[in-house]
Amino acid sequence: MENTQDRTQGLKMLKDKIKNIKVAMLTSVNPDGSLHTRPMQTQEMKDDGNLWFFTGKNSHKIAEIRNDSHVSLGYADPDSSTYIAVCGRASQVTDKAKIDELWHDMLKAWFPEGKNDPNISLLKVSIDSAEFWDSPSSKVVQLIGMAKAMVTGEPYKPGPGEHGNIRV
Template identity: 50%
Template sequence: MADKSPVTNDLSKLLEKIKDVRIAMLTTQDTDGSLRSRPMYTQTPDGTNALVFLTDKDSAKVYEVKKDSHVNLSYGQPDDNVYVSVSGRANAYRDQAEIDQLWSEPLRAWFAKGKDDPNIMILKVEIEKGEYWDTPSGLLSRAVAYAKAVVTGERATSDDVNEHAKVDVK
């Protein structure tokens, strides 16, 4: 079955879908080749084609992205039926001026020494591709599908009520 999802180069809609979703699941490749995911706190998207996180310089993810920079980020907002997948390349680095700009006091839970903690690194993911699914409501979707089946005798397509698109940044 061919995938007929619309493809766009406009990243703004994808970023709009995740702007209020703070936690992403970051997937990297472990040393044995297996995939490994962990939750990460997303800094507010700034309109560029990158997503930014703060992490500890000694974390496994820093080592893993240095070996293979391909990563995936998964976002979900089940209450709103919004789901986003982002693929890109990650880079871990230290830039104190950028850390100062990104710092917020709740981050002290992970970095007890504050924004001047020498273990803080920035993990930046340059977005290459993404995909999003936005369904207004499970009940609404079922009602539209039912109505279409009754009126037309045909099964509803996901595009009848869902918003789904692929984003190719390249």
């Protein structure tokens, strides 16, 4: 089933879908136009459609987004068959109050001096659009469907799931 959500409803749905998926694959554009993807831990998604990540001030991704702010985030939860693609614009934020708000001690692994580390900054992604796919079928039902497709030579057709676009 495909559907398109309005902004408020869509952002609420997106926030609910990614709340338990802590790691996103962030893709940015290198200066030569090639794509660069790396894992990032989502710190927070606000109701206003902004996603927040910690990053180093001098990281490659900061240089990349200064050149081209377009980014893509991929979220996947294979256990629940939920997949989300987010497109947006990234910017660097060095606001001390926001860093304090999002800080937790696990981040000391990357920022040994804590919240006051001179290399600490935030990456803010303002969401432009998102697309999601959910499959209500259990893994067993999916495997049976794939096996049937292999035996019959017919393409695999997953059961009715949910697919939608969220425009922001």
